Amino acid sequence: MTIKLGLIGGGVMGEALLSRLIDRGIYQPSEVIVSEPQPTRQNYLRQTYNVTVTTDNALVFTEAKEVVLLAVKPQVFSAIAQEIADVLSIRISPVVISILAGVSLSQLESAFPELPVIRAMPNTPATVGEGITALCLGAYTNGKHHKIAQQVFSAVGQVVDVSEMLMDAVTGLSGSGPAYVALMVESLADGGVAAGLPRGLAHQLAVQTVLGTAKLLQENKIHPGELKDRVTSPGGTTIAGIAQLERAGFRSALIEAVKASALRSQELGK
Numbered sequence: 001m002t003i004k005l006g007l008i009g010g011g012v013m014g015e016a017l018l019s020r021l022i023d024r025g026i027y028q029p030s031e032v033i034v035s036e037p038q039p040t041r042q043n044y045l046r047q048t049y050n051v052t053v054t055t056d057n058a059l060v061f062t063e064a065k066e067v068v069l070l071a072v073k074p075q076v077f078s079a080i081a082q083e084i085a086d087v088l089s090i091r092i093s094p095v096v097i098s099i100l101a102g103v104s105l106s107q108l109e110s111a112f113p114e115l116p117v118i119r120a121m122p123n124t125p126a127t128v129g130e131g132i133t134a135l136c137l138g139a140y141t142n143g144k145h146h147k148i149a150q151q152v153f154s155a156v157g158q159v160v161d162v163s164e165m166l167m168d169a170v171t172g173l174s175g176s177g178p179a180y181v182a183l184m185v186e187s188l189a190d191g192g193v194a195a196g197l198p199r200g201l202a203h204q205l206a207v208q209t210v211l212g213t214a215k216l217l218q219e220n221k222i223h224p225g226e227l228k229d230r231v232t233s234p235g236g237t238t239i240a241g242i243a244q245l246e247r248a249g250f251r252s253a254l255i256e257a258v259k260a261s262a263l264r265s266q267e268l269g270k
């Protein structure tokens with residue numbers, strides 16, 4: 001069978017994509033090649049997904065006919081670009097999709113001259129099919145390449161198209177955001193424990209509160225401020241909590257977190 005999908009880097013995000021693309025039958029295991037240097041990780045990927053696993057990044061480029069997904073840390077990008085420079089061919093090239101934070105289309109296009117490249121920013125809820133991915137297209141892409149990227153990332157959640165100038169901000173918000181939300185869940189649970197709840201119950205209450213609130217905002221399409229007002233009774237418990245959050249600079253902390261992450265994404269691209 002023809003190999004269609006090449007994955008370079010079988011870590012957290014690479015596996016999230018691989019797992020759902022195979023689960024949903026978008027690619028058969030025999031149509032996939034993964035390159036991954038860690039032996040334990042190689043064995044795990046081979047055994048779990050029944051895909052071909054190699055350490056040879058150049059082989060991934062020569063074998064994969066439809067798409068090559070780059071899912072390594074940004075710090076190893078230039079080493080990988082050098083490894084595959086010799087096998088690049090403009091005539092029979094797959095579309096290269098990079099999920100690397102901060103690596104720009106112009107950096108990708110100088111590493112893969114005249115090849116169709118797409119820059120994408122997914123997030124970890126992709127693992128459970130509730131991710132959101134922003135895409136921006138390189139100069140040599142066409143509608144077919146765009147469709148392939150949409151198909152790949154819609155297997156793991158929502159997909160939006162953005163211009164590249166927004167990509168660092170997207171990274172700061174939805175790319176890094178799951179970590180901020182996880183921190184919030186952990187803190188809510190700690191608060192529950194401080195107020196006397198057992199840890200397991202506190203965790204369950206915190207997770208479901210975040211999930212339910214997000215669902216309510218999404219399904220009822222109401223403004224977050226309106227939802228906050230609905231919960232807040234005059235002289236009640238919620239306003240006492242909100243006043244404390246405002247004193248502690250909660251809003252400002254989140255705003256500055258998104259800005260700091262966007263700035264870091266910008267720095268990684270230099």
Ligand SMILES: NC(=O)C1=CN([C@@H]2O[C@H](COP(=O)(O)OP(=O)(O)OC[C@H]3O[C@@H](n4cnc5c(N)ncnc54)[C@H](O)[C@@H]3O)[C@@H](O)[C@H]2O)C=CC1
Binds near residue numbers: 011038080101122123
């Ligand atoms: N984790 C996240 O929430 C998100 C990560 N990203 C981006 O995804 C990329 C990967 O991140 P993670 O999956 O979290 O990292 P990870 O460290 O879990 O995965 C990277 C994988 O690449 C492998 N690797 C290292 N050197 C390699 C080489 N020379 N050739 C092939 N594979 C190699 C590593 O062994 C590892 O398994 C990063 O560039 C990051 O910016 C994007 C969105 C969200």
Ligand SMILES: O=C(O)[C@@H]1CCC=N1
Binds near residue numbers: 101171175176
């Ligand atoms: O922390 C990082 O650099 C990556 C990019 C977005 C989420 N994780």
